[in-house]
Amino acid sequence: MGKILIVDDTLFMRTLLKNILFSGGHTIAGEAGDGEEAIAKYKELKPDLVTMDVVMPKMNGIEALKGIKALDPAARVVMCTAVGQEQMVKLAIKSGAKGYIVKPFQAPKVLEEVKNVLAS
Amino acid sequence: MSEFEAYRGLFVAESRENHENLVKNLLILEKGSDQNAIDEIFRSCHTLKGASASMGYAEMERLCHAMEDVFQLVRSGTAEITQDLGDLLLACSDLLEQMIDDVEGGGDTSSLNPDDQVNSLKEWIGQRGGKPEKKGAAPAAPALESPASPVSEPLPLEGNVPEFEITVTVASECMMKDVRAMLAIGNLESLGTILTINPSKEAIDEGNFDGVLKLKIASDAGEEALKTAASGTEIAAVDVKAVVKQEAPAVKKPVDNDKKPAAAADKSREIKNLRVDITQLDHIMNLVEDLVINRGRLKQISEQHKIKELGEAIGMVERSVSELQNLMMNIRMIPLNQIFNRLPRVVRDVAIYDKKEVEFVIEGGETELDRSVMDGLNDPLLHLIRNAVNHGIESPDEREKAGKPRKGFVKLSAHRDRDNVIIELVDDGAGVNVEKVKAKAVERGLVTKEVADTYTTEQAVDLLFQPGFSTADKISDISGRGVGLDVVKRSIESLKGTIRVETTPGKGSRFELLLPPTMAIVDVMIVRINGRRLGIPISSIVEVANFKRDTTHFIGEGEAVLLRDEVIQLMWLNDMVGESEVCEILIVVQYEKRKCCIPVDLVEGKQEVVVKPLSKLIGNTRGVSGITILGDGEVVPVLDVNTIV
Numbered sequence: 001m002g003k004i005l006i007v008d009d010t011l012f013m014r015t016l017l018k019n020i021l022f023s024g025g026h027t028i029a030g031e032a033g034d035g036e037e038a039i040a041k042y043k044e045l046k047p048d049l050v051t052m053d054v055v056m057p058k059m060n061g062i063e064a065l066k067g068i069k070a071l072d073p074a075a076r077v078v079m080c081t082a083v084g085q086e087q088m089v090k091l092a093i094k095s096g097a098k099g100y101i102v103k104p105f106q107a108p109k110v111l112e113e114v115k116n117v118l119a120s
Numbered sequence: 121m122s123e124f125e126a127y128r129g130l131f132v133a134e135s136r137e138n139h140e141n142l143v144k145n146l147l148i149l150e151k152g153s154d155q156n157a158i159d160e161i162f163r164s165c166h167t168l169k170g171a172s173a174s175m176g177y178a179e180m181e182r183l184c185h186a187m188e189d190v191f192q193l194v195r196s197g198t199a200e201i202t203q204d205l206g207d208l209l210l211a212c213s214d215l216l217e218q219m220i221d222d223v224e225g226g227g228d229t230s231s232l233n234p235d236d237q238v239n240s241l242k243e244w245i246g247q248r249g250g251k252p253e254k255k256g257a258a259p260a261a262p263a264l265e266s267p268a269s270p271v272s273e274p275l276p277l278e279g280n281v282p283e284f285e286i287t288v289t290v291a292s293e294c295m296m297k298d299v300r301a302m303l304a305i306g307n308l309e310s311l312g313t314i315l316t317i318n319p320s321k322e323a324i325d326e327g328n329f330d331g332v333l334k335l336k337i338a339s340d341a342g343e344e345a346l347k348t349a350a351s352g353t354e355i356a357a358v359d360v361k362a363v364v365k366q367e368a369p370a371v372k373k374p375v376d377n378d379k380k381p382a383a384a385a386d387k388s389r390e391i392k393n394l395r396v397d398i399t400q401l402d403h404i405m406n407l408v409e410d411l412v413i414n415r416g417r418l419k420q421i422s423e424q425h426k427i428k429e430l431g432e433a434i435g436m437v438e439r440s441v442s443e444l445q446n447l448m449m450n451i452r453m454i455p456l457n458q459i460f461n462r463l464p465r466v467v468r469d470v471a472i473y474d475k476k477e478v479e480f481v482i483e484g485g486e487t488e489l490d491r492s493v494m495d496g497l498n499d500p501l502l503h504l505i506r507n508a509v510n511h512g513i514e515s516p517d518e519r520e521k522a523g524k525p526r527k528g529f530v531k532l533s534a535h536r537d538r539d540n541v542i543i544e545l546v547d548d549g550a551g552v553n554v555e556k557v558k559a560k561a562v563e564r565g566l567v568t569k570e571v572a573d574t575y576t577t578e579q580a581v582d583l584l585f586q587p588g589f590s591t592a593d594k595i596s597d598i599s600g601r602g603v604g605l606d607v608v609k610r611s612i613e614s615l616k617g618t619i620r621v622e623t624t625p626g627k628g629s630r631f632e633l634l635l636p637p638t639m640a641i642v643d644v645m646i647v648r649i650n651g652r653r654l655g656i657p658i659s660s661i662v663e664v665a666n667f668k669r670d671t672t673h674f675i676g677e678g679e680a681v682l683l684r685d686e687v688i689q690l691m692w693l694n695d696m697v698g699e700s701e702v703c704e705i706l707i708v709v710q711y712e713k714r715k716c717c718i719p720v721d722l723v724e725g726k727q728e729v730v731v732k733p734l735s736k737l738i739g740n741t742r743g744v745s746g747i748t749i750l751g752d753g754e755v756v757p758v759l760d761v762n763t764i765v
Contacts, residue, residue, distance in 0.1 A: 009163075010134050056163070082166070083295060086299060090325060093302045099303060100303075102296065103173060104170070104174040109354075113352075113353040120307065120352075
């Protein structure tokens with residue numbers, strides 16, 4: 001069970017994910033609505049894991065991932081992605097993302113991935 | 121998908137924002153390429169797609185997906201927004217809005233078939249030559265600093281490290297098998313050196329991966345650790361086999377997982393906004409109103425009984441309640457942009473329909489109005505804007521003939537003026553044709569020709585607001601929907617606002633809406649007639665004067681007084697409160713330019729009250745806008761001066 005930072009530009013997705021993670025026994029360290037905020041929150045909250053949306057205003061998920069990785073090379077970041085974004089996810093993984101979950105989220109899959117990445 | 125029922129409200133609210141963003145930026149794009157607008161549209165489409173998919177709204181997802189595909193092409197620079205495409209995308213966004221409406225009403229968009237739109241979008245993509253590149257989804261990301269080394273060939277080893285052959289099978293239901301493979305490779309790389317890999321990293325990167333990954337790794341982490349590293353979500357099987365070779369002591373590769381960032385004490389940012397259901401806000405507002413009423417009541421009781429401590433405590437409560445009331449008023453204020461933002465689209469549609477060229481400018485959209493006022497403002501404003509383009513602005517040829525630029529100009533602006541919000545709609549069109557208006561009014565039987573001939577421009581323009589008046593010869597698709605300016609006027613009046621028109625033939629018109637920023641709390645003068653109390657809104661009172669019964673004059677059936685050389689009609693409220701013998705005071709009220717005076721017995725004072733609308737059960741109550749409950753618990757009607765005058 002880990003302390004998780006949720007990054008997504010929509011409250012809807014954040015709430016959805018929050019409830020899934022909560023149901024899996026995780027605690028929500030905090031939420032961020034864009035890439036810049038994600039980095040600031042990471043510094044502040046030092047979560048065990050970050051779920052990172054890819055398409056966001058101000059700073060996209062890949063840039064935010066790089067920012068977080070620069071702060072903490074061991075950061076565990078799981079990308080939230082959708083079918084059709086394979087290239088983006090690959091880019092994210094090359095930049096150090098530890099996993100990915102695909103929208104629409106299926107709770108068991110999300111929890112499995114989070115559990116695996118936390119264990120890594 | 122009942123498990124998502126709880127998210128419906130949130131989904132609707134955010135989808136509306138995204139939809140608005142989409143339309144706003146589409147209109148920006150029509151004026152010329154704008155990378156930021158393209159990115160914004162892409163993001164909105166993408167978010168809408170993701171959210172609708174999550175909620176299980178397949179039709180909406182399908183539509184958003186097709187729109188997203190088109191935007192990937194636009195984004196990658198292969199295509200640009202033409203008017204045709206703009207029309208198509210706006211039609212899609214209309215359907216999208218219907219879908220959001222449907223969801224809001226409890227539906228799941230299944231009743232709204234997006235086939236037409238989706239097919240048109242696909243057709244358009246087809247004409248551009250082929251399907252959208254998936255790669256377009258990646259915004260020009262900088263090249264990676266750490267390029268993946270080509271590991272298809274064996275690498276030289278430092279020392280004698282045990283080697284393993286690993287086969288990783290990705291689960292068949294996995295959505296992005298190649299990505300899973302990459303993750304597995306990444307995890308294994310952290311434990312050792314990969315010697316061979318099949319398919320190669322490059323092939324996997326390009327998406328050539330069938331689900332089975334074979335690799336050879338030199339690692340001293342041990343079989344179990346390698347197996348764990350390669351397994352994970354959606355990995356069906358991992359097979360690790362040690363390659364038999366000479367064993368030798370190995371140097372353990374340090375893997376530091378505990379490195380934490382040097383936590384610079386950066387200013388933390390917090391989520392500063394909170395989304396609240398508007399019905400909850402309304403409920404809080406009702407409670408605040410009740411508090412305001414009871415505050416007045418408590419104050420009266422304390423004055424009657426003269427208990428000092430109680431008076432003090434009530435003083436404190438009073439301050440808190442006032443603050444709370446102000447705060448609630450502020451919370452309910454919404455920037456006008458919420459409705460203004462929709463209007464460029466309307467102007468565009470009407471202009472295209474009428475083959476006119478119009479430049480539309482919005483100013484002061486940040487001006488705030490109470491939500492209740494805002495709700496009632498949408499339709500009248502829409503109507504006025506349609507009118508301005510449809511009737512006001514001339515065709516480009518006509519304009520040219522008149523020596524004006526071909527492109528018409530319409531400006532909508534808003535600003536706060538002391539206690540009111542003023543919304544102005546100015547156009548540089550033909551202005552109101554006064555003669556045509558008069559002729560029409562005569563034809564419609566609204567006024568006789570003789571009377572009409574005596575009308576000033578101002579009076580003639582007033583005819584526009586008469587029920588049943590419309591100068592458009594035909595009812596068009598756009599502005600004549602069987603409602604006219606009379607409906608606009610009535611709507612504005614129901615918001616306690618006024619509407620004024622100024623027009624200069626050949627130069628254009630100016631509509632001015634004067635609105636109270638809020639409707640809930642009103643300053644009233646409490647008067648007494650025949651023992652009954654009444655509230656009269658202070659805003660409509662112009663004067664309070666002494667009154668003697670024997671100074672009235674009878675003119676026809678009416679009764680009037682002469683006040684400062686002005687003849688003002690008397691309005692007895694006998695029907696409402698019964699006949700009074702005293703009546704020594706006149707309250708002169710004014711609505712627009714018409715005045716009348718109401719004789720009353722006594723003026724009790726000024727009070728800030730909450731006016732509650734009368735329930736529909738009571739029916740038509742001309743002259744009364746609502747009721748208020750005073751401090752002593754008495755229910756008092758509040759006069760509606762507009763209808764009295």
